[in-house]
Amino acid sequence: MAKLMLQGTGSDVGKSVLVAGLCRAFANRGLTVRPFKPQNMSTNAAVTAEGGEIGRAQATQAIAARVPPHVDMNPVLLKPQGDRTSQLIVRGRMRGTLAAARWREGREGLLDEVLDSFAALEAQADLVLVEGAGSPAEINLRRGDIANMGFARAAGVPVVLVGDIDRGGVIASLVGTRAVLDPADAAMISGFIINRFRGDPALFEDGYRTIAQRTRWRGFGVVPWLSEAAKLPSEDAVVLERARAMPENTPLIVCPVTRHIANFDDLDPLRLDPGVDVAMIPPGQPLPADATLVVLPGSKATIADLAFVRDQGWDIDLIAHRRRGGAILGLCGGYQMLGRTVADPLGLEGPAGTVAGLGLLDVDTVLGGDKALRQVRGTARGARFEGYEMHLGTTTGADTTRPVAVFDDGRRDGATSADGRVAGTYVHGLFGLAAQRAAWLADAGAGPDHRASVDAALDAIAAALEVHLDLDALLALARR
Structure with a gap:
């Protein structure tokens, strides 16, 4: 079985979109693909055919892989419902309400259930693509982690780190992540991806080489700004302003x-x-x-x-x-x-x-x-x-x-x-x-x-990733 995990230098660096695009790209190559996210936090959820809840992003990734969403794709979902409390959803079912302070104590006990869900997907697929949550550089949260390196090490999944160049400081974000990680955690990372690049990527060649030299990780490519990503279902952000000027009398x-x-x-x-x-x-x-x-x-x-x-x-x-x-x-x-x-x-x-x-x-x-x-x-x-x-x-x-x-x-x-x-x-x-x-x-x-629009957007994103990422190398890493 092949397995690969995308983690990020921070939240909202585009991991969900990249996993969705890779699901579609590898499905287009004839592989049976399953998406997986050990732990998600979102107020937007989807309902699966068996009557369970999973994160909206994993439901979209399932569409990208051309398979029905299933609770095993997101075994732990936290749904914030107050300033310091969240509903805890485990394998699709609500297991109670947790205060933020209790979460760090209780999450380690969920690792076995997370691994059971992952094993179920592995048995069905040629390739499982895993999405991390937040960043592994949040080393203050490392003990008991099930979302990033805690899962990657327990399941033996190689990791590629995603950095968002659009927000600035991408060299420091990637090199800094390497610097703060425990050596055993850092050993799980095999490469990096630069995401959301605007302009001519040739202008970033020196920066790309610097990251590779300082981290000793391989670069798998530079992904341009993907405008089609705006057509995918929302999970982590709300568009608060009107997106475009509209003709008079538009509803x-x-x-x-x-x-x-x-x-x-x-x-x-x-x-x-x-x-x-x-x-x-x-x-x-x-x-x-x-x-x-x-x-x-x-x-x-x-x-x-x-x-x-x-x-x-x-x-x-x-x-x-x-x-x-x-x-x-x-x-x-x-x-x-x-x-x-x-x-x-x-x-x-x-x-x-x-x-x-x-x-x-x-x-x-x-x-x-x-x-x-x-x-x-x-x-x-x-x-x-x-x-x-x-x-x-x-x-x-x-x-x-x-x-x-x-x-x-x-x-x-x-x-x-x-x-x-x-x-x-x-x-x-x-x-x-x-x-x-x-x-x-x-x-x-x-x-x-809407489903047709989402499907067309996933095809366009997959086509862009075929051009800008070394998918053959990523697949070889996943099969390692």
Whole structure:
């Protein structure tokens, strides 16, 4: 079996995109490929066919490898839900809530489960491509590590280190990582990749040689800035500004960025649609009065974000938007906020109790029970959709007699106000199909299905990596 791990000099150096591109590139060469990330932290997750949660990036990497996402691809997922707490998801299932201080003590006990998942993927594949988390240079976190060198050494996986030249200081980042690592950890690294280079790579030849000389690692190539990466589903960052100037009368979709926003990749199909303008509204700014649709997004802390919406005055903006005839859609936690009340009798998000919702839907939510995790298909507004459910709690009330979605298995989901202007649903990924976007935007039309756009972007990224990286050498390293 072949196996290779990409680690980075820091967070957000492009590891996820490079692993996705390599998954597609090697799949195009006829190899059976599986992506793997031992430990991820993200508020954006995907639901697998077996009803488990994994990081959104690993689901995208599975698409790149042309295989269904599986919980073994991301056995440990941390989902921040407060300033110092996270949900712990192990092999797709929630195992409880952890305070930050407890995580360092408990993670070492998860290594065996991580290795079991990795072994399961190895048995299925010609090649497993592993993504690290953060940086191995964070040596203060080394004890008990399962995300970087702790995993690499336990599983015997060779490592290639990724440096992001666009943020500056890439020579110091790579050479400095080599300097601070324990010798046994440093021995796992066989080479480096320079990522996100703008301009003529010939201008960096001296720097490239300097890194190789100082680290004694082999360089595997310089990857240019990959604009197609912007078309992949979001995981670690939210675009807070409008990405492009749009023609007059282009439908404007507005999404307030709450403190605990989650699954904001629900907006990606709209953001990437050439016929739609999407504005992510940061705290301190009002919701634009010219919005066609306001989307209240998912949340990892519904009650806290409900208070945050009021603190920002967005509740007043929503009422004014509805009065002007505008449409409002709540997704998951946003759906819960739109109702009359949100009850937390078990204290899952903080002190037990009930708080008033925004009162825009005649529904009430009670947090608790088993977490709903399932892929779903059906019809909403007369158009097909494909998505997934991922939520705690149940929502009932008069407006649920006008559901947003009817699943293929006959179940109904969501609620719609009597005037039709306000709706809420637990369906994530609702906007992926073009016909569903067009249904929400009336006569606005819609671009291609999001899955097709993602697939085309993965092909373009893979083609670029074939040109700019020594893939034969990487594969030889993986087979070592």
